Amino acid sequence: MATSPNLVVGPELTRRGHEGFGFFAFTPFGLPILALAILYMMVARRFLGGGVGAETARHRRPRLQERITADGLAERAHRVRITAGSPLIGKRFGDLRGTMRGVTLIAIERPLRFGVDTLRPLPERTLEEGDVLLLDIFEPEIDIETVRCDLKLDRLPLDPSGGYFTDRQHEIGMAEVIVHAESPVVGRTVDGALLRDSHNLAVIGLRRGRDVVAKGLRAERLRVGDTLLLVGFGSDIARLGASGGKVVLLNVPAELEDVPPAATKAPHAVASLGLTVVLMATGVLPIVQAALIGCLLMGLFGCVDFASAHRSIDWKSPGSHRRDAPLLHRAAAYRRRRPCRRCRAVRLG
Numbered sequence: 001m002a003t004s005p006n007l008v009v010g011p012e013l014t015r016r017g018h019e020g021f022g023f024f025a026f027t028p029f030g031l032p033i034l035a036l037a038i039l040y041m042m043v044a045r046r047f048l049g050g051g052v053g054a055e056t057a058r059h060r061r062p063r064l065q066e067r068i069t070a071d072g073l074a075e076r077a078h079r080v081r082i083t084a085g086s087p088l089i090g091k092r093f094g095d096l097r098g099t100m101r102g103v104t105l106i107a108i109e110r111p112l113r114f115g116v117d118t119l120r121p122l123p124e125r126t127l128e129e130g131d132v133l134l135l136d137i138f139e140p141e142i143d144i145e146t147v148r149c150d151l152k153l154d155r156l157p158l159d160p161s162g163g164y165f166t167d168r169q170h171e172i173g174m175a176e177v178i179v180h181a182e183s184p185v186v187g188r189t190v191d192g193a194l195l196r197d198s199h200n201l202a203v204i205g206l207r208r209g210r211d212v213v214a215k216g217l218r219a220e221r222l223r224v225g226d227t228l229l230l231v232g233f234g235s236d237i238a239r240l241g242a243s244g245g246k247v248v249l250l251n252v253p254a255e256l257e258d259v260p261p262a263a264t265k266a267p268h269a270v271a272s273l274g275l276t277v278v279l280m281a282t283g284v285l286p287i288v289q290a291a292l293i294g295c296l297l298m299g300l301f302g303c304v305d306f307a308s309a310h311r312s313i314d315w316k317s318p319g320s321h322r323r324d325a326p327l328l329h330r331a332a333a334y335r336r337r338r339p340c341r342r343c344r345a346v347r348l349g
Contacts, residue, residue: 007288021287023280065166067174071205071212071229073164078135078144080153082127088151094123101218102139103147104202106165106231107172109134117264118171120200120233132156134165134172136204136231138217173234175201177247179226185246190228191218193246200236205229268301 006021014020068074082088088096093105108119109132116132119125133153137144148155159167179185185193190203206213206220207227213220222228228247230237241249276294279285285293298304304312 007291010287022283023277023287067229068164068166073136073204076136076138076204077158077164078137079156079158079165080133080135080148081156082129082131082133083152083154084129086129086152088127088153089129091127092123093121093125093127096127102137102142104136104138104204106134106136106202107168107233108132114267115264118168120236122200123197134168136164136202138204139215171233172231173237173252175230175237175240175252176250177228177230177240178250179222179224179228179246180248181224183222183224183246185222186224187221189219189221193222195228195230195246198246199230199232199240201230201232201240203228204231265301265303269298269303272297272301272303 010021105121108121108125108127110117110119110128111130111132135144135147137147144155147153159165165172185195190206193203195201195203203217205228206217207229208223208225227250230240237249237252240247241252272294275297276290279290279293280287284290295309299306299309
């Protein structure tokens with residue numbers, strides 16, 4: 001829809017007195033081609049190579065469910081709701097971290113009028129009645145029923161697949177990091193590393209060589225080469241990989257690549273797309289103007305930002321054509337404010 005060749009050719013045909021492209025102009029032969037392609041793939045897929053080779057499987061990125069199974073995380077995950085009269089109501093998360101020993105708050109689900117908002121457990125975040133808490137109870141001696149009764153929490157069902165909040169994988173992800181020799185967290189406890197404060201990521205696992213530290217996780221002092229399993233929002237994991245510093249990012253589950261950058265803006269994106277389709281299909285506006293309105297609405301609502309829009313453009317480098325080389329040399333000379341020897345251009349500007 002609104003592909004660039006059609007946007008150029010359609011108005012040019014109209015300008016020259018011909019009938020331009022309508023929204024359904026390609027439908028009569030597009031649908032038969034689509035049907036034939038589907039039938040072909042239903043037959044041809046039987047003869048295509050399937051499965052993952054041994055070499056590919058060895059080097060591919062781990063899946064989220066594989067990490068959950070390997071570390072036994074499914075039994076540690078709990079989803080509870082704050083009910084009326086709970087001592088958590090009105091408390092800031094930063095004031096509760098000292099009392100929630102053996103329990104890690106992964107995220108907060110707050111009901112909205114038309115959905116659910118998944119929130120980071122920031123220190124200044126105030127808990128409200130009706131909030132749903134995603135908890136990781138990593139100390140074996142802590143009983144979820146005791147916690148639930150003391151804090152007046154309702155227990156809610158987890159993802160039917162039994163995963164570690166896999167129904168929230170579009171927001172919540174995992175990452176393995178290693179403590180390097182120059183890291184400032186060497187010698188500190190897991191709590192003292194302050195990864196939650198600096199990167200909004202919680203430590204839910206620690207490996208020392210092949211050994212897994214199961215008890216006393218938060219009080220364990222970190223050593224060079226320790227591997228930590230972190231959980232948090234995908235955007236925070238991406239920033240950790242870009243910043244470096246305390247730890248080095250080893251790998252993240254493959255699902256992190258599929259995380260939408262603005263999942264909460266889906267209704268706005270659908271509305272913008274629907275309006276664009278209506279304008280194109282009815283012919284109220286030319287296709288170029290309808291597409292431009294849709295793009296502007298997507299940016300206005302925050303569905304895309306400038307950086308993501310820039311990455312999505314299939315830039316064609318003019319330098320790939322020899323006839324454009326003199327133009328590039330002059331542009332480079334203008335930026336440098338000095339003559340370009342190659343094309344013998346004089347100082348521009």
